[in-house]
Amino acid sequence: MIKILDKQTASKIAAGEVIERPSGVLKELLENSLDAGATVVNIDIDGAGKKLIRVNDNGRGISAKDMPLALLRHSTSKINNFEDLNNLSTFGFRGEALFSIAAVSEISISSSARGQKAGLKIMATGGADAVTMPAPAITGTTVEVRNLFFNTPARLKFLKSDSVERGHLLRCCEEAALASPQAAFNVKADGIPVYNLPAAEDDEAGLRRRLSKIFGTEAAKNLIYISDEKFNFKAFISPVDKLTSARERQYYFVNKRPVGSKILQQAVYKAYQQYRAKDRYPTVVIFMQMPPDNFDVNIHPQKRDIKFIDEGAIFSFIYKKITAAVLGGAEVQKISFNTHAAPPRPAEQSAQPAADNSNLFNTFRPQTTFEVKDFEEPKPYEVPAPVYEDTSAQPSAPSTEDEENAPAWWRGPYKFLGQIHQSYIVMESPLGLILVDQHAAQERVLFEEYMAALNAREVKTQPMMFPVNVDLPASDIEKILSWSSFLAKSGFEVVRFSARTILVNAVPAMLKISDVALKDLVCQLAEVLGDPNKASDQLKHKLIATMACKKAIKAGEKLEEKQAQALMENLKKCQDGLHCPHGRPTLIEINTKDLSKKFGRTS
Ligand code: ADP
Numbered sequence: 222m223i224k225i226l227d228k229q230t231a232s233k234i235a236a237g238e239v240i241e242r243p244s245g246v247l248k249e250l251l252e253n254s255l256d257a258g259a260t261v262v263n264i265d266i267d268g269a270g271k272k273l274i275r276v277n278d279n280g281r282g283i284s285a286k287d288m289p290l291a292l293l294r295h296s297t298s299k300i301n302n303f304e305d306l307n308n309l310s311t312f313g314f315r316g317e318a319l320f321s322i323a324a325v326s327e328i329s330i331s332s333s334a335r336g337q338k339a340g341l342k343i344m345a346t347g348g349a350d351a352v353t354m355p356a357p358a359i360t361g362t363t364v365e366v367r368n369l370f371f372n373t374p375a376r377l378k379f380l381k382s383d384s385v386e387r388g389h390l391l392r393c394c395e396e397a398a399l400a401s402p403q404a405a406f407n408v409k410a411d412g413i414p415v416y417n418l419p420a421a422e423d424d425e426a427g428l429r430r431r432l433s434k435i436f437g438t439e440a441a442k443n444l445i446y447i448s449d450e451k452f453n454f455k456a457f458i459s460p461v462d463k464l465t466s467a468r469e470r471q472y473y474f475v476n477k478r479p480v481g482s483k484i485l486q487q488a489v490y491k492a493y494q495q496y497r498a499k500d501r502y503p504t505v506v507i508f509m510q511m512p513p514d515n516f517d518v519n520i521h522p523q524k525r526d527i528k529f530i531d532e533g534a535i536f537s538f539i540y541k542k543i544t545a546a547v548l549g550g551a552e553v554q555k556i557s558f559n560t561h562a563a564p565p566r567p568a569e570q571s572a573q574p575a576a577d578n579s580n581l582f583n584t585f586r587p588q589t590t591f592e593v594k595d596f597e598e599p600k601p602y603e604v605p606a607p608v609y610e611d612t613s614a615q616p617s618a619p620s621t622e623d624e625e626n627a628p629a630w631w632r633g634p635y636k637f638l639g640q641i642h643q644s645y646i647v648m649e650s651p652l653g654l655i656l657v658d659q660h661a662a663q664e665r666v667l668f669e670e671y672m673a674a675l676n677a678r679e680v681k682t683q684p685m686m687f688p689v690n691v692d693l694p695a696s697d698i699e700k701i702l703s704w705s706s707f708l709a710k711s712g713f714e715v716v717r718f719s720a721r722t723i724l725v726n727a728v729p730a731m732l733k734i735s736d737v738a739l740k741d742l743v744c745q746l747a748e749v750l751g752d753p754n755k756a757s758d759q760l761k762h763k764l765i766a767t768m769a770c771k772k773a774i775k776a777g778e779k780l781e782e783k784q785a786q787a788l789m790e791n792l793k794k795c796q797d798g799l800h801c802p803h804g805r806p807t808l809i810e811i812n813t814k815d816l817s818k819k820f821g822r823t824s
């Protein structure tokens with residue numbers, strides 16, 4: 222039986238399209254304030270936005286006459302007809318936001334238009350029974366949204382932990398603040414000041430000041446500024462030697478609207494492609510302006526994704542601009558040896574591919590070739606399955622009791638022959654030759670030692686003589702702190718120092734690393750860690766792998782024979798000595814039989 226949904230059900234469903242989570246509310250309210258020409262925006266977030274989201278602005282306000290219309294569906298002052306969509310100069314246009322928010326919360330809007338003798342306040346619960354009352358004649362608008370999703374329990378249940386939701390809310394503030402430097406932003410979460418951003422010029426200096434308040438002074442200072450008259454293009458980008466483990470630090474703005482765009486993202490990653498290891502990401506903030514009919518924002522209910530009319534032109538413009546800028550700094554990367562880079566291929570391989578596919582140097586493909594598709598949905602925390610073409614050269618790990626049947630690699634004595642590029646250890650074994658990736662091997666050893674200690678609850682914590690402070694965007698701080706109890710179990714003591722700074726007071730004794738590496742690790746945590754309540758063992762595995770990676774000797778370090786021998790012995794003690802915790806091989810074995818074959822001594 223077909224029936225027409227009642228008004229309230231229909232509006233709740235409609236609201237779900239626009240408002241997925243608290244940050245969706247905040248985004249709409251901020252857009253409205255900026256559309257109203259506000260130069261000061263005050264934001265309060267309580268209880269991760271579930272209790273209260275309040276946005277107060279000094280914009281042009283809503284007149285008493287318009288006020289009763291504000292909560293109605295399709296009520297907008299921004300467009301008159303469909304054609305206007307092609308000439309949009311505002312964020313809002315659909316008149317859906319306030320209506321949708323009101324449907325799933327207790328809303329109050331208090332506003333006074335410029336020159337009005339008195340203001341008006343309107344209050345409603347679940348979009349029904351609106352009441353109006355007088356309000357002070359202060360030009361501007363305050364919207365308060367309380368008890369969000371009180372009448373849509375499924376939606377409420379779908380929300381992530383408070384820290385995660387707060388992270389989304391703060392990211393939303395960060396984007397608005399970057400997009401609109403002309404406005405001052407004050408952000409408080411549960412009454413505690415998080416951001417206090419004075420208005421700034423929309424030029425390099427002004428934007429850089431804002432960036433330094435958000436990313437931290439040091440990080441902002443490193444960014445290269447580039448610009449072009451075309452598209453009124455302005456961008457701040459990482460030099461190639463300053464890529465970080467922060468995966469989500471790319472911000473794109475088109476006509477001041479924070480947008481997601483596959484094309485922009487792909488162009489950026491393609492430009493960095495050859496300078497970037499799998500786990501390093503550029504910080505990129507790009508601003509562009511273009512006539513509103515050059516792109517479509519209407520393809521996404523949250524107005525987030527945009528589609529450019531001429532995607533090819535945009536791609537090549539961004540790709541070229543960034544390539545030109547990063548090329549200047551390319552030298553640096555060549556010197557700093559890249560741990561995860563592909564081993565140099567022997568020259569003979571390309572000249573004469575082995576007919577039987579037994580090229581021993583080609584037994585694994587390190588995950589270092591980046592295709593554009595890799596960047597559409599970056600998922601660096603999946604353990605990449607090692608790909609072997611020829612299993613004969615990939616020895617299997619023996620169980621310790623099974624020493625008798627242990628494969629050749631496992632049985633010494635090993636004779637240390639040296640290192641290749643200070644990255645690979647070369648050993649002679651009774652049956653042939655062994656090549657060890659020193660970084661991967663030590664990563665494995667540390668990983669298993671640490672895992673064993675963690676499982677036995679024996680991770681020793683070592684207080685830092687000088688606590689290390691790490692500046693991060695407030696949204697990242699929340700993510701990390703949401704993990705503090707797991708981190709405590711893991712031997713870390715991580716506390717909030719301020720809304721923008723985390724203090725590391727203690728680290729696991731066995732993972733004592735340099736301050737620089739520690740800062741890098743903490744930055745990376747924000748990216749690795751999702752919602753602690755939903756974290757899988759695999760994620761914890763990744764976290765510990767990250768720690769092990771930071772501690773392990775790097776490629777490019779000289780090793781003495783003693784160290785190499787010790788590493789080999791430790792590797793043998795591992796449950797899976799043949800793979801680093803990320804799944805890459807630690808060791809390649811080339812026995813003399815293979816060598817004979819290579820050299821044509823078939824007899
Ligand atoms: P839209 O932004 O798509 O027009 P909204 O539901 O977000 O729709 O808002 C409806 C109308 O309410 C807007 O068109 C605008 O006229 C008015 N309005 C909302 N918020 C504000 C504000 N902070 N200042 C001034 N006017 C506002």
Ligand code: MG
Nearest residue numbers: 252253313318
């Ligand atoms: Mg709006």
